[in-house]
Amino acid sequence: MRKQKLVMVGNGMAGVRTLEELRKIAPDMYDITVFGAEPHPNYNRILLSPVLAGEMTIQDIILNDLQWYADNEITLHLGARVTQIDRKKRSVVATGKDGEPITVDYDRLLLATGSTPFMPPIPGKDLPGVISYRDIKDTDEMIDAAAKYQHAVVIGAGLLGLEAANGLALRGMDVTVVHISDWIMERQLDRTAGKMLQAALEAKGMKFKLNAQTAELVQGESGRVGAIKFKDGDSLPADLVCIAAGIRPNVELAEKSGIHCNRGIVVSDTLQTYDPRVYAVGECANHRGTAYGLVAPLFEQAKVAANHLAEMGIGRYEGSVTSTKLKVTGIDVFSAGDFSGAEGTEDIVLHDPGVGIYKRLVLKDDKLVGAVLYGDTKDGAWYFQLLKDEQDIRDIRDNLVFGNSHLGDVGHKGNSLAASMPDTAEVCGCNGVCKGTIVKAIKEQGLFTLEDVRKHTKASSSCGSCTGLVEQILASTIGGAYQPADSNNKAVCGCTDHSHGEVRKAIRDNKLLSVADTQKFLAWKTPNGCATCRPALNYYCLSTWPHEAIDDPQSRFINERAHANIQKDGTYSVVPRMWGGLTTPDELRAIADAAEKYKVPTVKVTGGQRIDLLGVKKEDLPAMWEDFAKAGMCSGHAYGKSLRTVKTCVGAEHCRFGTQRSMDLGVKLEKMLFGMWSPHKVKLAVSGCPRNCAESGIKDVGVIGVDSGYELYIGGNGGIKTEVAQFFCKVKDDAEVMEYGGAFIQLYREEGFYLERTCHYLERVGMEHIKKRVLEDEANRKALYEKLLFALQNYKDPWAEIFEDKSGGIHKRQFEIIKV
């Protein structure tokens, strides 16, 4: 079959990213030809600022070298500008670098022509020495001028203008920034932050002329620009004038070929123009009325466009929320969202001119809609996440302005240390990766996403506790280009574009009963998924359709498949259940016997009030389990995303302070929840009085006895990041603890994303949501509780299932070794 022909116009960041995405999902679908007007392969335009500032070189910022195009069989025409599109014949004509025309046919055309700098109609704007700031050529010209001349004027105090001014100043020029408004970066900053920033830049040697209207650029004796004149009569010497007065989508070519444009090439949610064979991505495109000028949205567009080009047709681009960060070393400014002070908004402001800190948060309807930070921006990424997730901030409002670290650790979302950490500090404790390594990889390999960083450095790829920190390092290294994924909509893994929520919904709405059915229904991109998605899908099917879904042992981690914990040397550990932490001489004897009989090297009391036999050979497991069963013991599920333990204190049964019979209730709860699978492991504790000897305050469900009944706490976690459980409600007796606690656990089982502990689930959906469904709605609570009990009906000890399988089924045979 003939391959289709894809032609791309514009060899910049958005276009090439689209090709990269396309290569990932449909590597052989198209013959690709690329035209780039610049003579360079794709480079990271953002990093022109550090190049100008002398912190990096052009070589450092190349994203795809010529070899990449060759390896991917992409025909590349550099220094070739496309001048014409013939949509009837479906061909484009370009002028090659030697002036010869090049004509190429297309089946689909991708326009990624970026923007052109806006040049206000000032007399003298065409003089030598007057430039804009957009590409390598401009940057080279500025570096060159800085070596020869003294006076520079930058027109426009937006991000680009200030970064240009900073670079030129660092290269020794005397720089004045000329700006039309009465404070700088007025589109991103409010007046106070703008003035603070100005003072800091002045301290670095830059000068400012505000409220200034340029009248004319005057030619000097050399024929080059020599001065700038203002309407108020002032003038300044200027050997170099850099105009950074904004950008305009580059629509010239599209307009000429009759494609509908309106402040950008107008595109649909699939990034198609009015001619469906023609796509547009990047700064040249106008999507739902917005043409973006930052890379993060462009990357999202690239993904969707690639998806559509590959004829997968599931992705939709729905617009982006953006944030900006000024890349001037030593100065921290961050802004995101809308802070224009529209109707119905409220401000929280923290202003300490003494230490140079300003923070302004704009709220609307209990949600964060805008943020401006100056001086201390380490919480920028966190605020941005809150903003994008539209999270209800009512509960944290009083401490919000002090930042994330002030709220205590919020689980996996990290604690804002990135900027202040030295390069040698270890970020990922599991894989031993330090900050310097991550920053280096981001810069040298042009990484933009958390996934990229995980792949290249391994940081955050194991336990995940440093994810927040890595995201912040990304944010502080690449600035506005960083786009945290919307945490509710992150794709499950690279095998699909669907999020956990979408997958759960599809399974529920379409009654999908197995991993394979789900993958088929949702058009999984890989034949069998991977170690990330398969366990999640298996759990979602089982928890949504109890007793009907088909459990797939091969989609479970080895621990759940072998019903024991794998050890570093490939042996296993066995933890029999001890209900509520209670045991008997018979049970202890059985454990002692088994330890001797199977030559168990280590016997240890666990943190979960029971006994662990470590170092058991896999072949011995079924026999050992059978011995335990004879003593009346069964699996402790110390290995599963399931109920672990219910820890108890001695309680009113013996203790002189006990108000409630905690051992009793603990055993009841553990028996009720036996065999429960959940998004992540679930731990409970029952204490007999507020002295809380069972540590109920750090459990998924913690119960504390008081004189008149019990207090219930939820969402505690004693693990990677300690999280104190939140008070949920007060109930009067054991039956109510079981009903209320059970209903909460069932809600979590139905709504939690795989590998989300209750504390993360609670953080995501909010306490209000849970209270509404469990406390305020009695019928719903009872229904949840019943669904839980129904799902757990007839659960059989998995150890017994295996050793009783006398027919030697395939799952039993996994324990046998074939000797040859």
Place this chain on the structure above:
Amino acid sequence: MSEWKRICAVSDVPVLGSRVVHSEDEGRIALFRNSADQVFAVRDRCPHKGGPLSQGLVHGTTVTCPLHSWKIQLDDGQVVPPDVGCVKPFPVKVENGEVFLSL
């Protein structure tokens, strides 16, 4: 020298699962079967820290190690980048539903 040895029936290996074969000369070998009924064999020792690959999750023609999630290609034993390394693959053939290993 090396000869084809009959190991077991293909159906003795679970789909997307594995069996451990113990050979006098080669020690533990992991035998895998994927969803396309292809059978692979590699030494049962992850090049990272020696994890038992037989206990991993199989997908496509790859296994994810159960200890720290390195991915290993089953056909040639190469580790999937960005990690690096390899594990010894063993020639396998299937005849009439029976698996043979060349040892």
